[in-house]
Amino acid sequence: MSSTQDFQRWPDAHGRFGDFGGQYVAETLMAPLAELTEAYERLRDDPAFIAELDRDLKHYVGRPSPIYHAERLSQHIGGARILLKREDLNHTGAHKINNTVGQALVAKRMGKPRIIAETGAGQHGVASATVAARLGLKCVVYMGAVDIERQKINVYRMKLLGAEVVPVTSGSKTLKDALNEAMRDWVTNVADTFYIIGTVAGPHPYPMMVRDFNAIVGREARAQMLEEYGRLPDVLTACVGGGSNAIGLFHAFLNDAQVRIVGAEGGGEGIASGHHAASLAAGRPGVLHGNRTYVLCDDNGQIAETHSISAGLDYPGVGPEHAYLKDAGRAEYVGVSDEEAMEAFHLLARTEGILAALESSHAVAQAMKLARELPSDGMVLCNLSGRGDKDVHTIAACEGVEV
Amino acid sequence: MSRIDRRFAALKATGRTGLIPFVTAGDPSPEHMVTLMHALVDAGADLIELGIPFSDPMADGPVIQHASERAIARGVGLAEVLGWVTAFRTRDAETPIVLMGYLNPIEIHGYERFAREAVQAGVDGVLLVDCPLEEAAVLQPLRQAGLQQILLAAPTTAPGRMVRLCESAEGFLYYVSFAGITGAGSLSTHDIAARVADVRARATVPVAVGFGVRNAQSAKEIAGFADAVVIGSALVGRLAGAKGPDEIVGRVRDILQPIRSALDTH
Numbered sequence A: 001m002s003s004t005q006d007f008q009r010w011p012d013a014h015g016r017f018g019d020f021g022g023q024y025v026a027e028t029l030m031a032p033l034a035e036l037t038e039a040y041e042r043l044r045d046d047p048a049f050i051a052e053l054d055r056d057l058k059h060y061v062g063r064p065s066p067i068y069h070a071e072r073l074s075q076h077i078g079g080a081r082i083l084l085k086r087e088d089l090n091h092t093g094a095h096k097i098n099n100t101v102g103q104a105l106v107a108k109r110m111g112k113p114r115i116i117a118e119t120g121a122g123q124h125g126v127a128s129a130t131v132a133a134r135l136g137l138k139c140v141v142y143m144g145a146v147d148i149e150r151q152k153i154n155v156y157r158m159k160l161l162g163a164e165v166v167p168v169t170s171g172s173k174t175l176k177d178a179l180n181e182a183m184r185d186w187v188t189n190v191a192d193t194f195y196i197i198g199t200v201a202g203p204h205p206y207p208m209m210v211r212d213f214n215a216i217v218g219r220e221a222r223a224q225m226l227e228e229y230g231r232l233p234d235v236l237t238a239c240v241g242g243g244s245n246a247i248g249l250f251h252a253f254l255n256d257a258q259v260r261i262v263g264a265e266g267g268g269e270g271i272a273s274g275h276h277a278a279s280l281a282a283g284r285p286g287v288l289h290g291n292r293t294y295v296l297c298d299d300n301g302q303i304a305e306t307h308s309i310s311a312g313l314d315y316p317g318v319g320p321e322h323a324y325l326k327d328a329g330r331a332e333y334v335g336v337s338d339e340e341a342m343e344a345f346h347l348l349a350r351t352e353g354i355l356a357a358l359e360s361s362h363a364v365a366q367a368m369k370l371a372r373e374l375p376s377d378g379m380v381l382c383n384l385s386g387r388g389d390k391d392v393h394t395i396a397a398c399e400g401v402e403v
Numbered sequence B: 001m002s003r004i005d006r007r008f009a010a011l012k013a014t015g016r017t018g019l020i021p022f023v024t025a026g027d028p029s030p031e032h033m034v035t036l037m038h039a040l041v042d043a044g045a046d047l048i049e050l051g052i053p054f055s056d057p058m059a060d061g062p063v064i065q066h067a068s069e070r071a072i073a074r075g076v077g078l079a080e081v082l083g084w085v086t087a088f089r090t091r092d093a094e095t096p097i098v099l100m101g102y103l104n105p106i107e108i109h110g111y112e113r114f115a116r117e118a119v120q121a122g123v124d125g126v127l128l129v130d131c132p133l134e135e136a137a138v139l140q141p142l143r144q145a146g147l148q149q150i151l152l153a154a155p156t157t158a159p160g161r162m163v164r165l166c167e168s169a170e171g172f173l174y175y176v177s178f179a180g181i182t183g184a185g186s187l188s189t190h191d192i193a194a195r196v197a198d199v200r201a202r203a204t205v206p207v208a209v210g211f212g213v214r215n216a217q218s219a220k221e222i223a224g225f226a227d228a229v230v231i232g233s234a235l236v237g238r239l240a241g242a243k244g245p246d247e248i249v250g251r252v253r254d255i256l257q258p259i260r261s262a263l264d265t266h
C-alpha cells in the first residue's frame, strides 16, 4: 500500500469508488437521483445547513459520544487496551441516527413531506421514525417479515413514534427485500417522497451521503484519541452490515497508513458452512441495489439468502466503498460467527456493564481477537455501534429463556 | 440490418402496430417454454421479450416477482434461458428475441461469455432494467457481438437526457408509461400520448410503450400513438399456474388474440 495514495478522495463524479458504486437503477429513478445529488452537493457546503445539522447532533443526538476504555474487558483478554466508541449512547441507541438526522434535514429542504425507509434490525427504522416525528413528516418503514418477528420491540417503537411499518414477504423476507420494496415505493411516489437509505449502499449519492453523515464518528474519535491518549490507535474495528457505522469510524483514518483497519462481517455459522452474511470475506463483485459491490450470490447470479444472528448484518451486499477499500488493500474484512458474537456480548455485559447490540457484539469479538495479538500498550478502537435492548428477546431465545 | 430493425421496418411498411409480449423464462413451466414462445408468435407477437429470472427484481411488481421466484425455484438460470432460445430458433428464424432482466446474472456469467452464447443462441437484444445509459460501458462486449441494447425512457426522464437516450437508442426505445413498477395501476393514455409523440419526434428508432397495458382496450388506445405495445404483467399473471401445453397455448391465445385484432383495426 502506498502512503501517498489518497483514500479519502472517493467517490468520483460518477459516484464510483474505484470499480465499485455507480447508479445501477431503472430509468425512472435517474431523475430523482440527479435531483438528490444536486440538492445534497449544494447543502453539504451550505453554512446554514451545516449549522443546523451540528446543532441537532449536539442537542438532539447527544454528540459527541465518548471513547470508553474497557479496562476490565481488556484485562480479561490480556493484551492491548480495548477502547469503545460509544455510539450506543446516542439518542435511539445506535449510530443510525447520525444519518437520519442528516437526511431528514435534506428532505425538509427539498420540500418532501413523506419519508420512506428500509430496516433490518429496526434501528434505522426507529431512527427514521424519530426524525420524521420531530419534523412532522409522514413515515413508512419497510421491514422483512422475518425481521419483524425477531425485532418486535423496535417494530413497536416505530409505531409509537407514528410510523407505519409495512411487512415485506417477498424473497428472503429480510433486509435486502425490504430495500427492494422501499425502492419500488420510491419509484412509484418520486414526486413527494424522500427515501432515507439506512446504510452506505444503494445508488450514488447514497453511499457518499450516508458516509458523510456518519463520518462524524471517526472525526470525533480521531481527535479524542489524540487528545486523551496522545496518539492514534493501532487498529480500528467495526461490524459491517451495509457498512455505515464501519465507514463512519474508518473514514477519518483512511490516510493514516499506520492504523490497521479491520471490518467484522456476520460470519453466521462459519464461512465454511455457507450460512453467513460475509459479503466481502466470501463474496464476489456483482451488482445489487443500485451499485457494483461485493455480493453473495450463486453461479446464476441469484442473490443468496444470508444468515446472521443479528438482523442488521444479515445483508448479501455491502457498501461499495468497503469493496474498494478491500481491493485497494487498505482494509481487511473477516467473518465473526454468531457464537463468537454471543460470547462477546456476555463478556462485555459482565465485565463492563454494557449490553451491546448483537451487530456491535461482532465488532467487540473482533476487538478481543485483535487485542490478544498486540502488546499491553497497544490500542484497539472498536465502534460500539448500538445498544442491545432490542436484542434481549433474541438472546433469551438462544439461551432457552422465556421473558 | 438486425432482426429487430427488419421486423420494425416490416411493421412500418404494412402500417401495423407491433405487439411485444413479455414472459418470464421458466414460468409457468420450463418443459413447455419453447411451446409457449411459439404460441406467442402464433397469437400475433412481433417480438418476444423473455425475462431472465432474478432474485431481486427491484423494478417489478408482485406478478413478475412471483413468476421470477417460481422460475428460480425450478432451477432456471441463464443456461436454460439460452437453451430455450436455441430450441426456438430451429423453427423460427424471424421473430426477434430480447432478453430482459437485471445485470447481476450477466455480470456473474461474464459479459464476454454471455455475449458469445447469446448471439449463438439467436438472441437479438438485451433490455437490462438496472443498467442505464451511464453504466452501459460494461455492455460493450454485448454490443460488439451484435446484441442491441434496448434503452428505457420514463416520464421522469429530463428533456436533455431524453435527447441523449434518443441518440443512443438501438432497435427500439421502450417508453415506460408511468413512474412505478410493472403491473401497477392503470395508465391514463391521454397523459402519455403527448409525451410519446414528443419522444417519437426525436428518436430515430421506433418507440414501444409498456407498463399498464392490460387488455385490448388499453392496447388499442396506445396503438394510436406508439409503434408497438408491450404486454407483460397481464400476460404473466394469466399464465401463472397453467398446466400442460394445451392450457398454456389456450391462455396465450385468449389474451393475445383480442389485442392483436384491436391493434390491427385501430
Ligand SMILES: Cc1ncc(COP(=O)(O)O)c(C=O)c1O
Pocket (backbone or CB within 6 Å): A094, A095, A096, A120, A121, A122, A123, A124, A198, A199, A200, A239, A240, A241, A242, A243, A244, A245, A246, A311, A312, A313, A357, A359, A360, A385, A386, A387
Ligand atoms: C447497532 C447496529 N450496528 C450495525 C448495524 C449494521 O449496519 P451498518 O453496517 O450500516 O452499520 C445495524 C443495522 O441495523 C445496527 O442496528
